[in-house]
Amino acid sequence: MRRYAIGADIGGSHISCAVIDLNSKTIITETYASEEVNNKAEAKDIHDRWATAINRSLAHISADEVAGIGFAMPGPFSYDKGVALFTAQNDKLEKLYGINVGDELRTRLSINAASDIRFMNDATAFAVGEAWFGMGKDYCRSLSITLGTGFGSAFIADGIPVVDGNEVPDMGCVWHLPYKGSIADNNFSTRWCIRRYKELSGVEANGVKQIAEEAESSKVAKLVFEELGSNLGEFLAPWMIKFGAEALIIGGNISKAYRHFGQSLEKAFKNSGCQVAVHQSELMEDAALVGAARLFDEDFWSHVQPLLSKM
Known part of the structure; x- marks a missing residue:
């Protein structure tokens, strides 16, 4: 070879x-x-x-x-x-x-x-990389997501993407699934964070990084991330359970703000009966x-x- x-x-x-x-x-x-x-x-x-x-x-x-x-x-x-x-x-x-x-x-x-x-x-390549020698390498079944301009995702079983069958959505990803009157991609992406921040504050943020920096002291910015985590946990939990995922690996630019939304995400998983390890990607891009x-x-x-x- x-x-x-x-x-x-x-x-x-x-x-x-x-x-x-x-x-x-x-x-x-x-x-x-x-x-x-x-x-x-x-x-x-x-x-x-x-x-x-x-x-x-x-x-x-x-x-x-x-x-x-x-x-x-x-x-x-x-x-x-x-x-x-x-x-x-x-x-x-x-x-x-x-x-x-x-x-x-x-x-x-x-x-x-x-x-x-x-x-x-x-998004599948990201998940494969994480399963091969990233945060997913110690798990048989994992879901990897990327939160950024868009909402990427892929289910992995024994290192191989799962793209069809009863355990996963069509195409083996979740961005296109309905959620809160729209689709998941519109609810778990940079544009949602910016839109929600403006709804709560009346101010147009120039990106997620700004909102994350303000979340250290701003209740409004903090609330944006708490809602993001709660919604994400509520949305993903049924699929995590159905797939039998042992771990969720999160990448993408928004993952850098995990300290602001991780607690609400993990609480939503717990409330949904979803027992899963959550990891931030170390490999990232x-x-x-x-x-x-x-x-x-x-x-x-x-x-x-x-x-x-x-x-």
Whole structure:
């Protein structure tokens, strides 16, 4: 087996990547690379920026040692075919619509024909990374979520994403499920925090970080996070119980404010009869890199490849 894989995390305005040693399960820190990306740019410009970052990581290792490049990619995306499905409605990367991203990138990357390019949903990649060598590694069943611009989630059983069946919602994620007259994504994200803060204070916050800083002394800011935790616990508990999850791992920018919403979250779990360990991610953004690189652990790939079309 080729020893190394590149894990690449595609965000709304950037790409981050690094070399992962598949044998030792470590990130080679000196290979970190990132590039800012204008998600409204033409397809050529986006692919060029992505390739620039990846080639900087690849420069640290021999091409003959690279199993491939794994992408943690937001949706909508055809993960099994490598084709972008973003439209203007998604407000990002729409110029990539219908393009086979793997084919476009291969011509720009310093890899040989034996190296593959594979894709997985970004929230799923985060969960896989946490289960592989993050906070979920000691649990058979876990749910990982990311709280930030959007609400990402993935259920993991024995290291493998669970995307269908009676134990999980459709697509194996929860962002689209109804909650409080809307969907979960609208209730557990940055925009909810900003909206709720304005409803309570009449002031427009510039982000969750500001609200978190004010929560140290402001009753209004503190209440925003207490509501977030209570609502999140109420929403997740039935699915945690149904799945038999042993742990919840929380990442994303909002997770950095866990001290402000953790108590109300755990209280809501307890009130719902949900006994589960709750962990803040330590890998954070690195978890998605790790999870994407694991696409080149061939035993894992044999299990996950049939699931990609369902993500």
